[in-house]
Amino acid sequence: VHSLKSAIRTVTQTQAPRHPMSVDADDEEVYSKHADDLIRFATGLVGPSNASDVVQEAVLSCLSSPKWTHVIDKRSYLYRSVYNKAAEFQRTSNRRRLREQLTARWELMETPPEVRPEVLAAVFRLSMKQRAVIVLTYWEDLDPRSISRRMGISEGSVKRHLARGRSRLKEVLNP
């Protein structure tokens, strides 16, 4: 019964209708300003194959949210949305891959040749939060305080995830 409830809850969440999306010039400007950074951030979280889907879901979710017009720091809001969609993607990607397998399109899900498998393997050994903090630290050169504001988590949490992420990567890179 518990599992059935969970499954039904999942279905309900999946089917939650979006508010109609209304895009204005300000949205265009905000998105175009941050689109490249968002797709890179998403790539760091879920890899290049799935980054577009994650960004698409995140941006559409933001733009159709009633809260969007009241958001002051839209960049951070978008980043957090990308992070949340990436985490959601990680939870559901296996089901999606399964469907792809069943329709004989498995090969489409394989890693693009331009990324070495060991790179993805190393990054995927990190938790999603560790990935986010690592990417923001080593790609965007943000310090923990800035990451804290960007992601909406405490500075201590950022430092902890960074330390664990580095430690994990150290094991992988210097076995």
Place this chain on the structure above:
Amino acid sequence: MTDTLDTQIRALVTELINSAPQAPSLSELERRENQVAGVPLLPRAQGRLSLRRPVILAALGAVVALGATSAGLTVAGSFGAHKGNTTTRTGSGSHPEQTAFNRHKVVSAVLTADQDEILSETTEFVDPGGQIVNAKRVFVDNTGGNAVYETLSASGSPADALVFSSESVIDIYYAKQVWWPVQGRSGARSPSLQDPESTISGVQSLVSSGQLKVVSRAEINGQAATEVVGEADGLPGSSLTLWVSQATNLPIQAIGTQSDGSQQVTSYLWLARNDQNVALAAPAVPSGFMELSGPPAGEVPTSPLG
């Protein structure tokens, strides 16, 4: 060394980020949204339900049996020479169809277990000489949002435990009979462990990403219903072998081997969801233990996450 590591990480991140696709334009996103809006989501969701139910029934029954046969918890004994897994290979070979099929079953079973079972995993760190130098045990209740990370003493009992709940995180130091709230840690709504192969999501990723492949069938510790699902060789200098129950499709053991011969052996138990097993992931502070405001002065226990 730190600079070198930073350089390595920066190079790795740069390579990954440089593979980023072109960002879609907003008009492209709108177009995709309109396409998606015309496709009902229900078939996908229904597929999920129809997939899950049979697996739940099969997995629950089998997991109870698996748990009953191995419930002594692997590290209930003492440290010493690692006995290793008694393995009897009964075949070998791999072909794509078999790999895909097993991947499917394993991911389905793990996803189901994510909802229902309490994951118990015990990890032994074995040096190149075969001696167990450290052991940790974890109980994770993803549904309840509780988890406990224990460092085990030589006798197999917990020496220290980090206990996560949705409200707090506390550290219990059994040897000193004290406990304290852990500052700076938020509640663990989604407990995640350090080692990807030791986490539900990590196992999902490893299996579904194709890093693992079927290489042979085997027996482990006398359990006939097991098979080798894979050996991950994508990581420089290390390998991972994951053993999955044929009966339940759930991982029962992962062996990570470093280039120096040291190993990290993780044993999984997927415990049925009942009051007794739920309590394993939410241990209470033993009566008589003194509350402290922080770690005791002097000797500080090794963090179970360390």
